[in-house]
Amino acid sequence: MNIKEIEKKWQDYWLKNKSFEAFNNSEKEKYYILVEFPYPSGSGLHVGHVKSYTALDSMARVKRMLGYNVLFPMGWDAFGAPAEQYAIQNKIHPKKAVEENIQTFKKQIQSLGISFDWSREFSTTDPEYYKWTQWQFLKFYEQGMAYKAEKEINWCPRCKTGLSNEDAEGGVCERCGEKVTKKLKEQWILRMSAYADELIDGLKDTEFIDRVKTAQINWIGRSEGAEVDFKLENTEDVLKVFTTRPDTLYGVTFMVMSPEHEFLKKYEDRIKNLEEVKKYQEYAASKTEIERTDLTKEKTGVKLDGLRAINPVNNESIEIWISDYVLANYGTGAIMAVPAHDDRDYEFAKKFNINIIPVIAKITGTPQDNEKYKESIVAVLHNPKTDKYLSINWHEKGGNLFIGGTKQENEDNISCAVREIEEETGYTNVKYISETFPINHHYYAYNKNQAYEIMATGLLFELVDESKNEPNLDEDEKDNFTVEWKTKEEIESLVKDELHKTVFENLLSPSAFVEDGKMINSNHLNGMTDIKESIQKMIEHLETIGAGKKMVTYRLQDWIFSRQRFWGEPIPMIYCEDCGWVPVPEEELPVLLPDIASYEPTDTGESPLANIEEWVNTPCPKCKKMARRETDTMPNWAGSSWYWLRYMDPNNDKEFVSKDALNYWKMVDYYNGGMEHATRHLLYARFWNQFLYNNGLVTYKEPFKKRVAHGMILGTNGEKMSKSKGNVINPDDMVNLYGADALRTYELFIGDYEKDAAWSENGLKGCKRFLDKVFRLKGKVTDENEYSKDLEILINQTIKKVTDDILTMNFNTAVSALMIMSNKFDEKENITKKDYVTLLHLLNPIAPHITEEINENLGNKALCETVWPTYDESKLQNDTVTMAVSINGKVRGTINVANDSADEEVLKIAKAEDNVKKHLENKEIIKEIVVKNRIVNIVVK
């Protein structure tokens, strides 16, 4: 058997017979399976491609044999930087390089026997395709969804191009890794933020896997809150801020504006320390995104001298700072700072010594009815000489606590604590260090038969020296406690009381309190404990006094759609001195890329296209005066934002896709791609499609029904495959050594489709052995055209299992079921022709070449043209079943009983089993449970 010849033979057969071409006007039910089309890079196909292509291929093959009209297309996403880079270096047209790469990819994919419909193949770089990408851009423009604006953009100094936020993740250029800087530039921008809510809502109409859905939702980053107006003192202006926590308005002690805030320019003359402010602005601008968002760096900022704001809820005058921890492009570019309840504000306030007002108290203990209210303190005394803490041990009456006491009238926290320390321990010379926010504690005093609610403050003191008076103890305190000095670790394990524990933790590591609690210091909100309610109440209040309203903000921003590159779709716009921006008339599309073999990037930040005068200069479509073309091109994501629509109708030169085709193919049923595209590509594509839908150009709002993501194939060492690590496996080599079928089988068998898995050539060899075994079984085949009696159940079970597993993407267990089946066949002297052909048929979607070949040798019609095997519901179970018998949940034996036996019958047989009998001796049976055909459990005492 020559594997190479066989594989080639069937690959040619399928092409010649158009075995996998889909029909547009079919009576059959449709099924649309899509895998992300690749960027045809110079390094060729990756074994990861093989996994996802094979997986979806096996699904497509099953669906076809089940009678569906399956659309399973392939194409090329071929615009992009690497091809351009290559072209600049080698002075050839990127079209050439792209064509070569496509040929390599195509040959590689075809050598795997993937059943793509090649009659629908296209590349995003085909003028017949990008004509329609341009056409759709004009639709965005017509609807006001594309606009040009001068924006501070992410700029890669090495690639000399603007990048979208998505391309500049983490502050580095996605392509070259260079640090991204800022640059002001006129850019075409798509109004994607307008679709933020629709993009969240639309997920309801899809069956994406959860981690993809959450990735999308996180990316959009919807957050609800309020816009609050702070009057700018002595002006007519208001400083607007966005906050998700309007309930903490009484805790605002300062405001922060981003260094780019417009008021800084507007009120320049009022700012007395303008020089300092300007210096800070420069400092902030000079930093890259990555430096600026480095979480470990200390907070920096400058207080504005001469500009203050008014808190609308209490009319207090508040200082204003500028700091780079407030971002210009989120919310309103300014915040109200509540240091008590926000980590960043807390850090800032600590650094610059700004007042902190708590407005939410942590609740400890359980609130009860009829509580008495008191205010009290918990004092922690630290001895710096021994680094130990003073604890009061109440022994069985309460264990280890700290010094506690109730505040007397007109007494402040510190004097109360000092008094209590002296009374209980005698120490007189202590130094105040710090205190916690108030804590709302609830407890029940059994000796007084009374419930208490206390507002407690924890205070930290240091022992200055050992000077001491005689403690002054109450009757109930005498002899009941001892004073002990303990280390931090001892305290942490000894002190169990929730209040005292909380105090100790907060004193030793102070931080903002960001959890739920009880509102304090907040006027009409005082006493409330539900954050949502407090927020609601505050928003209503703000609306009443006209100082704010409910507001929603998104992390998602508009899509910067301009790239200063040559190898992309030209943006079909013309700039005329008189008419402004004029769209290229539809009948003049496509705006073709010039056919020149030499491009140099410009230093002005413009696309290399700007240097090609004969292309740039063109008459204005409106007034016919000479004008200039837009030289920016579209981003790489443009072509992939609608390609699945084109597969429905790839040769249409009148429309981008016909209504007929749309109505027939509907949504993509299964869309597979990598997790790395779960946010960006998927979001762009959904946005694009929703826009087309809202303008009546497509019939479904959501383009993809199901989105699945394959796991990666890692190197043998468990690391990501890369040339530098030298762990790259070339699929061509594997096809040469073991054949395409073995490679396909192995990649499906390797494990959970969605999980990453390490490559193992031994595993591949095992799959090769399995296929060889299937081939050898041919020697046992008889002429009989019925199932072997003793295999009938197994065969029916396997048909069901393999069908279900492939269609639900459990490929590994489908392969395993086929292995079990062939092992059973192998145990037998003979198998019938029908047994064998069924095995071949079930294996065909996974290993199509060898199964077709053997099947043909048996004199049968090609499997891909034959109907998929069906199973008989009544033949999925044997007449007898093996049931486990357990006693008190432990399995003590197994019994064979007739299928669906009556419970009494089963119990009788179970109790007669030797080992079971032994375990039942001298025991009383309490309960008997029989689960049909599965297990018997007898509970004994």
Added chain:
RNA sequence: GCCUCAGUGGCGGAAUUGGUAGACGCACAGGACUUAAAAUCCUGCGGGUGUAAAAGCCCGUACCGGUUCGACUCCGGUUUGAGGCACCA
């Protein structure tokens, strides 16, 4: 820090969704065939205890606890790893 997912033999991974944990494959060990090798076939393979060999018994699905006749599966807590987001107010 927040969100999502996961943790099962030496390894990749099964487990009918609460019912005999470790299917299937790999690796390994022993054996058969062979002059030899490859290929193929047979046997064993979570740990412990036990036996001449079995049988049997105990432990075991990251850790602690709970629900249940019964938990890899459900609930609460802890921990480790992967991915996403991140000075987003």
